[in-house]
Amino acid sequence: MSLEKSYRYEILLQAIEVFTQRYDKSALFEFAFDFANQLLTLGQSALFIREDDRLTLIHTRNYDIQDYHIPVTEKLNRLPLYHGRPISSHQLNTYFSEEFIRDFSAAHVIPLINDTHLVGLIVTDGKSAGEFSKDDEISSTIMMSLVNSSLENNQRFLDFQSINQELDRKVFSLFVLNQSIKALLSELNVRKLYEMATDVFSEISGSRVTSFGIYDPLTHRIKLKGYRNVHSFHRLYAELKMKEIQSCPNRIVISMKEDSDLLDQLFEDTSALLELEAEYIILIQKERLIGLVTLSDSRQNTHYDSGTIELIETLASSTYIALNNAQLFEKQEKQKREAESKLNVLQMYNRLIRTINSCRTREELLKLSISTLELGFGVSKAFFAFDNGKAYEVAECTGADLAGETFVFEDHVGQNIQDEIYYDYFANRLNTCFADESFCEKLGESTGIVIAPIQMNPEYNYNGQVHRPYGYLIVTQTAENLKEEEILLIDTITRNITPLIYHMDQKETFIFSES
Incomplete structure (x- = not known):
């Protein structure tokens, strides 16, 4: 074996050792350029690396050329598929311009290929001594195969890393989503659920600004219940006016840029969405629309990929179930409280009836x-106040010193309380009910007024009007606003004690007449 072949084999073995290891792409290009010069003993040589749609000169040896670019033509793009080997001098005109061939005195080109993409090339004017032989062409082809295999393996490894990172991210996102859905489904407090849903959508999507709103089917408005801006503590309260729609759209995720027509069909005005910096609208819906979530741009400065959109859709479905459950639970709790309140009222009424039935006077x-x-x-x-013929005289009271005081009603009030209870929830409006201002001053402050008539035997006069009531039970101040059932109870009390008062008065009249 000649010394030249021995040297060449040694270089090839070194190249095999280098290119079977993992290096950065830029380092592989440098190694390829160095080994090509050593293996082929090139005279002048240059290394080009692809940048977008052109090949840029990176390194030269013995050339006095700088800042040179080669446009990537359609033929160069197809070179890896239809040629895929070093290009000799007689083939250069097929792929390169006359200007390039002349500027570099090009005699031989080694394409650098990653799979089916041209990523660079090495050009030379030939050997430093002698012409390219058959062995040189074989060595050049072997060298090119080594480099291209290394580039391809490197790309496969980078793709594997990228996929592995993406899988890790998806696994982590699914874990977070699973825990978040568990937390959402276990929360039955509606107000806490609003805040939790806002935080969960913000974390899962990576949105910089996230808002959460609830749909009111009566007013067709979305009322903002949750807002989160990761870059500030600013809070925002807004309403979105929606159009009356017959059925919910089939879409869950709506893009502000791509689905402008759909947004116009749903919203009366989209200016509030701009204030929320929304890029995506997430509808919380199934059989009916419950609410929506707005997402701004990602705080990682990346676009929402298909995997993230799928997670958001899954989260939207789970949020619908959680909201529906919480609203049903809240409704049941309200009904339970109302039932307990009514039961307490009935129990109180029962005790009161037993008590008043035992009264003797x-x-x-x-x-x-x-x-x-x-x-x-x-x-x-x-x-309590009773008719003395001219006015109503206070008989029993609490909370004010009114013993023996008399009053008359304003005409519009007196006409409305002949036989039905009258109530007004507004505070300090006694002067609209009582004609005597001094009587109002003695009553003092009020939280409202309830006037329950004590009508003995309603009889109509010749004008068809009911005779004025025998007396009244009047309430003007309570610790809390009276509920409907409590007002009804006051009316029921007056109607139940009416016959007792009547018989007690009849008994006193009889005893007085007998004496």
């Missing part, structure tokens, strides 16, 4: 009734 009856209202329902100011 009207004074005792009125006093016990007032005390029951005071202790059982938080009534702090109330009184």
